[in-house]
Amino acid sequence: MKIDALRIVVLLPFEPAEKRDHNALVASVCELHAAVPGSALHIVQLAPATGLVEARAPASCDGAIWWNAVCPSLAADAPAGTLARLFREALAAQVTGDAQRRLVLLPRGAAGEELAATLAWDFNGESLGRCQRIRVEPESFVGQRAAFGGRVLIDLRTQARCCFATLQQQGSVSPVPQPLPQASVRTIELLTRLEPDHDTQRLESRDAMPRLEGASVVVGGGRGVQGVEGFEWLARVAASLDGALGGSLPTVDAGWIPVSRQIGQSGKFVAPRLYFAVGISGTLQHLAGVSADTTIVALNSDPEAPIFSVAKVGVVGDWRDILPLLAERLEERRRRG
């Protein structure tokens, strides 16, 4: 099977070194690169300066080239529109005069999906959206993704020469990345200048809790938690486990947690070691946001709740009876060290 020369490009927004959210994506893309003999892999990392993000990939990732794409005025959490301008310049610098097929991958999430679509438009390509797997065939790219509320897995095929997608990390454990040799690391100084944005004001954050991304324990509340009071107990439980707090879509609609903490199909994808689900029924739309190899522990008043069919440990009970006692015990354990 002959596959036209293929360049796989990973576009990584700037993230401070300690976050390491992108390691799993890089590991998944390295696997894809290994499965397509003759493909070239380019990892483009945006940063405000060189040296802020270490060029790292799994040791098995042969021949990857790492590009530090530097824009001095870039801030962490830059909006998708800004990232699109910078990636456009970085990609254009890489692709001029180059007739290769290109597969451009971005991290999963609302910003990644927006970027994949926008850049696909700008480069006259197609975006396959939020993929779980990507296959490269001689004439086409095939993205496997969930649809219809997570109830079907579909293959989408395109023959576009330039294909964009977001790729979801596979599982919560990925190989430990190693620093890439200096010879594989290059720098592009981006010419795009970001003007100060006088039209935007940051509102005081109403959310100072640990972030969901990268948390090793996540405590999630659902409609069954019935209000802010229950979420206060959940926050105490989360704090005593050094965990992060999340919730289902109805709890965002109810105003018990902000939308940045929604887990699921339309929210965050989390891959903690433990997900403690309280008052959550376990719909596919919610579970779409929880990694398949996360251990789920569930508390629900309904013994028939579907969450128990994916949980390792379950408690049938009313959160009002259990959570205060649980918080007390966990806090006590923590005090005792």
Add this chain to the structure above:
Amino acid sequence: MNVLVLVSGTADPKWPLPPRLDAEALEAHARRCAVLSPFDEAALELALKLRDADLSVHITAVVAADEGLARQAANLRLDAVYRFDERRLGPWSARAFAMALAAALGQLDRSADLVLAGREFGDLDDGSVPPLLARAMGLPCVSLALSVAADADGLWVTRQRGPFMERQRLAGPTLLAVTNDTHNRLRHPLLKNVMAARKLRFAPLAAAIADGEQPISLGAVQAYTPAPREGACRMLTGAPAEQAEALAQVLAGFGGPQ
């Protein structure tokens, strides 16, 4: 101010999927089981809030779904409701859909000062169509919009960005990809408006679709049911105090900084 709201609905996840899973059956299912998605609802509510604050606001809705959903939108006493018939266009290519819709929207006689679309408008449960449509319409796109309000300086949108919320002044016509929030839950329609909407006919907006192959086609389809993760669930039984103690032991085994 002319506000254009785009509504596409979503296949209600509570309805079972068809036994045969292929493009035709899935497209038919999506049409038959369409309900307003939480994000369609949020977009509609933001438009209504703008009109509550300023009665001169004119709301046009374009519904890319069957008549039932168009009527649900019309129940909210919008100023004009059109149907975009996307039947010849599968939902698989967000780009093809956005291009056809942008061309169809060009037929409207009012040009929009603000376009509101749910964040998963018109696609397969992700957020690809709104940014593509913004590109196709030549508009900036603001995503994860939570609310929008007008003052003497113009329109301000509040949006979620990472862990922060920000307020951004819109410099001109913009497409907002709206997400769910407690302040933008859709109101119930008034009975008199529901009665009035019964008799309405919705003008179609035709999709300008070039003949030829779709840029993205559907391949294999399989039903997805999550596999039990680690065998049967171990239930912690007993009185609440016993359950809490046992649960604390299980959870503490995972907790603590890494």
